[in-house]
Amino acid sequence: MEKQSPFVSGGSLRCRDIRARQGEGLGEVTTPEHRNRTRGLTAVQVRNAGPGKHHDGTGAGLFLRVDPTGGRFWVQRLTIRGKRREIGLGSYPLISLAEARQAALDNKRIARLGRDPLAELRRARETLTFAEAAEAYMASKLEEFRNEKHRRQWRATLDTYAIPIIGTAPVRALEVAD
Template structure:
């Protein structure tokens, strides 16, 4: 019986397999094998954990692979190199971090996985993650934290796609997880917006506050140009041509990674003229030198003055005004919002950014706000 062997030495079996007994009493399975013309030895584990039958099977498979031109050593090294889900997720996060326009998005990616996925899935080897593992993460939050759950699902899927690209697995366990989840019945809430006829009142209120000049001017330009919060807050003087009345945001600062030219109304130019001298680089500097205003600063500005809406909602206000109060074709306000209209074929032929038509609608929007603001009468 193999288990009774205690005398130090080497005890040979077939396929180059032998049991090595050390002077210290350790007993280990070893296989002598030729791999790509080179003789070497492979350790197959301790006798305490690997039976003779298991050692023989492993030795046979190694010999079979080597005779076919394979490399059992390389396969073992690759197996050891396979990451756990947490290790893979952190690597995906590291790789993608430079591509996120806002560092906050990168933080959210890894933090949501750390909160909801790592406690159960983290230690599992990436190739071994199953649909059941993903389901166990999502089920507890699928209905109570619907939006968060959807994002966690999408981020797990991103990690799994990377693992497929690495050759560690052939499937994405996220693809089948919907079959085990109930339908989310809650409606997705749209960002809160003001009725367009209340925007001028909001601008008037903000102008009369004790907020910093940079903050107030940034907010007004955002409303006048219908840009997103980060596009306004991170504006650079190098992007602005006051003489031509044009603000050109480069692709890397736009959500859809396309450059966006904005025709500046007379009032928008006046706002920018007021901002001159605040900083040599940033149009709207924050309290820390060289840093732009934070998104929270603009949100706080309007919320503390009685407007329970979102900054992004002012784009909705403009879009509704254009729809209800103007005769501009639909594609003009859509282009002003940096949205693309029509299907892929239509866009392939219609390559104009409707700049001159957008100049007219932005001037009309500014004129509407000025007219309303001049007629504002605050009660109380």
């Protein structure tokens, strides 16, 4: 008398049926957590993620940390010169999934060369000039203006009065009086 399989209705119990239900030997494991780690997060999963850590699975150590209050932050875990470090990459939706992946890959390349990506980021921030900061600010601010005349006025004011005087000064060295 053959045993009835709990997995296959009306059929006999075979090892192949058990493995198929467990996902063994088929190239894919059926648990959702494992799928995320092997395929990577999707934009929908990022938007709908609940509190906790959600690993991207692309191999760069990227994960999304979701606070109980709903705040979403991209974090990368790297080993730099033998020490495990977590590097904050920014918040979602300010930093998209694609941007976070690119930043994580860049950091991983830097770490493989034996350098510290966090230290390099700090050095870059220290050397940021007023002209560079003003250009980055204007790129986002000018989009708010509907009128082309106002865009030109804003740019002309900075180009005429501020950038010639303090444009090359490091942002960290500037005071309110400047």
